[in-house]
Amino acid sequence: MSRTIQLAHSPDADDIFMYYAIKFGWVDTQGYTFENIDLDIETLNVEAMKGTYDVSAISFGMYPLIKEEYALLRTAVSFGEGYGPKLIKRKGERLKRNFKVALSGKYTTNAMLFRIYYPHARPVYMDFLEIEEAVVSGKVDAGVLIHESILDFDESLEVEKEIWDIWVELAGEGLPLPLGGMAVRRSLPLTTAIAIENILIDGVKVANEKKEALCHKLESENLVRISDKMLEKYLDMYASDESVSLSPLQLKALDTLYALGFQQGLWESPLKTEEYLIPNEYATLRSK
Numbered sequence: 001m002s003r004t005i006q007l008a009h010s011p012d013a014d015d016i017f018m019y020y021a022i023k024f025g026w027v028d029t030q031g032y033t034f035e036n037i038d039l040d041i042e043t044l045n046v047e048a049m050k051g052t053y054d055v056s057a058i059s060f061g062m063y064p065l066i067k068e069e070y071a072l073l074r075t076a077v078s079f080g081e082g083y084g085p086k087l088i089k090r091k092g093e094r095l096k097r098n099f100k101v102a103l104s105g106k107y108t109t110n111a112m113l114f115r116i117y118y119p120h121a122r123p124v125y126m127d128f129l130e131i132e133e134a135v136v137s138g139k140v141d142a143g144v145l146i147h148e149s150i151l152d153f154d155e156s157l158e159v160e161k162e163i164w165d166i167w168v169e170l171a172g173e174g175l176p177l178p179l180g181g182m183a184v185r186r187s188l189p190l191t192t193a194i195a196i197e198n199i200l201i202d203g204v205k206v207a208n209e210k211k212e213a214l215c216h217k218l219e220s221e222n223l224v225r226i227s228d229k230m231l232e233k234y235l236d237m238y239a240s241d242e243s244v245s246l247s248p249l250q251l252k253a254l255d256t257l258y259a260l261g262f263q264q265g266l267w268e269s270p271l272k273t274e275e276y277l278i279p280n281e282y283a284t285l286r287s288k
Contacts, residue, residue, distance in 0.1 A: 005196060008037040008044055008053040012147045013224045013234050015057055018076045018243060020223065021214060022203040030195055040127060041180065042105025049107075054185050055196060060178040061109030063276075064258060064267040070183035071193065071278050074246045075201040079253065080177035083237060085110040085163040086150050088135060089142040095160060102135065102143035104128035109179050109257070110144050110163050116264055117166045132157070148225055148234055170260055175253040176242075184278065193278050204244045211235070246277075 007022075009015040015038075021027055023036055039047070041059060048056050051069050063072060089095060100122045103111045115123065124140060131143035136154050144163065145153060167177045182200065184193045207214055215231055218224045224231060242250075251273050258271040 003031070003192070004033045004035055005192075006037060006054040007034045008039060008047065008056040010041045010044060010057055010147075011038040011225075012041075013218075013231055014078055014147075014237075014243075015076075016218060016223055017207055017214065017235055018204045019200075020218060021207040021210070022199065024214075024217065026206050026210065027199060027202045029199055032195065032199065040105075042108060042125070045105060045107035048183060051185060051187075054188060055200075056183055057180060058183050059105070059108045059112075059180050060254060060257060061112035061261070062107035063181075063183065064261060064271050065107070066183065067271065067276055069186055071186055072273065072276050073182040073184055073197050073200060074277060074280075075182065075197060075204055075244060077181040077243050077246055077250065078179045079242065079250055080164055080167075080179060080237070081242075083150075083162070083164055084167070084177045084179065085144050085146045086159050087114070087142055087144050087161040087163065088132075088153060088157045089160045090135060090138075091156055091158045093141070095141055098122055099141040100124065102126055102131045102140045104131065104144065104146050108146070110146060112261065112266070113163055113166050113170065114144055116170065116260065117161075148230070151230055151234060171253070171256045175256055176250060178250070178253050178257050181246075190279070194280050197278055197280065201245060208241055208244070246273075 007019060009019050019036065022029065022034055037053065041057065044056050045059055045062050047053060048058050048066050048070060098120045103114060103123045103125055105111060106125055126134065128146050128149060131145060132149060132153050134140045135143045136156060142160060164177055184196060254273040258273065261267055262270045
């Protein structure tokens with residue numbers, strides 16, 4: 001009997017790329033049916049705090065707030081390596097200590113790092129697609145661009161600070177910047193959670209193996225906001241072989257992120273990421 005699994009993700013190119021190999025039927029779903037739900041990342045973060053969806057994309061920076069209700073998945077992860085969200089302002093302007101800044105959401109990873117680094121700034125939260133115009137028009141003094149908007153923005157703007165540089169200053173050299181991943185509701189049977197993780201791993205693998213064909217299909221069906229070389233560049237950044245399964249270095253980066261949050265009083269206890277992953281060895285033990 002087929003079971004329908006709610007799979008909530010953002011409409012951004014990297015999420016669409018990593019999940020649509022499944023939607024297009026290119027992956028064996030082991031009898032499961034996936035219902036794709038696309039919402040902006042901050043809405044997904046808020047809904048995850050309510051326990052709304054079976055499987056959801058989340059910002060890594062808010063995971064400790066839902067760790068009792070959701071386990072982290074090892075796959076469909078996005079990290080920055082020398083790049084990431086950008087704090088932008090109007091060219092030639094100097095930011096005051098308490099500058100007004102537009103952020104894409106209270107619970108996003110970039111907002112967490114921004115607030116640690118700029119404790120006196122005055123955040124306002126809005127859809128990331130509105131941030132560039134808010135800075136251009138003067139509604140805010142600065143804004144943090146995320147997703148595809150980091151690749152091309154108004155010529156009247158300039159980068160004040162890279163979130164990547166903030167990460168390096170706070171975390172030290174040698175670690176990728178954790179941005180987003182996936183979480184699965186703990187109320188699902190463990191065997192179901194393990195199956196979902198394996199299906200999603202296969203989906204990301206197939207997406208990378210058939211990248212050209214998948215990109216062409218996504219563009220031809222108007223499923224992504226960018227195209228051609230810009231789409232290729234963006235996917236190389238955030239949806240590559242590094243997205244298939246968490247590496248030891250990525251786990252170390254997550255542990256560092258959560259240690260920073262604990263030190264700042266954002267959550268009550270430190271968190272060791274591996275303890276919150278699905279115990280996928282259970283499937284092997286159960287089959288013996």
